[in-house]
Amino acid sequence: xxxxxxxxxxxxxxxxxxxxxxxxxxxxxxxxxxxxxxxxxxxxxxxxxxxxxxxxxxxxxxxxxxxxxxxxxxxxxxxxxxxxxxxxxxxxxxxxxxxxxxxxxxxxxxxxxxxxxxxxxxxxxxxxxxxxxxxxxxxxxxxxxxxxxxxxxxxxxxxxxxxxxxxxxxxxxxxxxxxxxxxxxxxxxxxxxxxxxxxxxxxxxxxxxxxxxxxxxxxxxxxxxxxxxxxxxxxx
Numbered sequence: 049x050x051x052x053x054x055x056x057x058x059x060x061x062x063x064x065x066x067x068x069x070x071x072x073x074x075x076x077x078x079x080x081x082x083x084x085x086x087x088x089x090x091x092x093x094x095x096x097x098x099x100x101x102x103x104x105x106x107x108x109x110x111x112x113x114x115x116x117x118x119x120x121x122x123x124x125x126x127x128x129x130x131x132x133x134x135x136x137x138x139x140x141x142x143x144x145x146x147x148x149x150x151x152x153x154x155x156x157x158x159x160x161x162x163x164x165x166x167x168x169x170x171x172x173x174x175x176x177x178x179x180x181x182x183x184x185x186x187x188x189x190x191x192x193x194x195x196x197x198x199x200x201x202x203x204x205x206x207x208x209x210x211x212x213x214x215x216x217x218x219x220x221x222x223x224x225x226x227x228x229x230x231x232x233x234x235x236x237x238x239x240x241x242x243x244x245x246x247x248x249x250x251x252x253x254x255x256x257x258x259x260x261x262x263x264x265x266x267x268x269x270x271x272x273x274x275x276x277x278x279x280x281x282x283x284x
Contacts, residue, residue: 062088063118065154066183067147067165069139070098070191074216075226075242076209076234077199078124079135081142082191083150083157086183090116095185097178098192110193113186120186121149122194131238140165146187160184206232 069081086092092112094105101109114120123145125138133141144165147157157169160177177184196215203212209225209232216222216234218241226235226245235242 063152063155064183065119065147065150065157065169066160066177066181066185066187067143067157068160068178068184068188068191069142070188070195071216072135072139073218075218075222075236075239076127076211076216076232077195077202078126079130079139079142080122080124080191080195080198081139081146082120082122082187082194083143083146083154084113084120084183084186084190085118085150085152085154086113086186087116087118092116092182092186095182095189097176097185098188100179101189103196106189106193109186109189113190117186119150119152120190121146121151122190123149124195127234127236130236134238135236136163143167158184160188202234206234 063085065083065085067081067083069079071077071079092109094101094109098106123142125133125142125145129141130138140163143159144167147154147165147167147169154169157167157171158177158181159165159171159173162173162175164171164173174181174184178188179185199211199215203210208229210221213219214222223241226242227248231237231242231246237243237246
């Protein structure tokens, strides 16, 4: 059953899981989600939306979150799942997997945004929750660090795309690389820039094949010997 929105009260439960995802916008790579249950006895200072922190600060906080949290889980939805389900439903799937992989049951799940994944726990969606709720901020940070590391690793396989710099997002450099080097299995074919590049590749292949056919010398037709024309003579 889909989770039902829960009204927040002044008496909050102890085991609150914050949930966020990273990677909806990129043209390549998985969408990654995290769920975190923080330990009130081990506070972590400086938790903010991962987008507001520089890389070194995210890395430092990632270590603290992993060391101090009561529980955390990082999950993802693959490129194939994104193309099959669409990015919204794939994001919901990644968040559902993160919550279900926590290892302990949360009393309340707080999710960044305005939609809830299909989970069997009391839950509340909070717009800009990654800036307002520490457990959601923590989820945002470890999901971002995890996904960035994935893209840096993928850069080793496909250095021509520059994944280590743009992390798969549709920068001018990334779009130009797609047009120059083509589309890889890492790219989301349901996204318009990738889909258009694929169509361009197909058209280019067809045009190139047509040009090659034009260059191929045509086989000469064998010439048949001319038949002699004979005049019919009429006897007088």
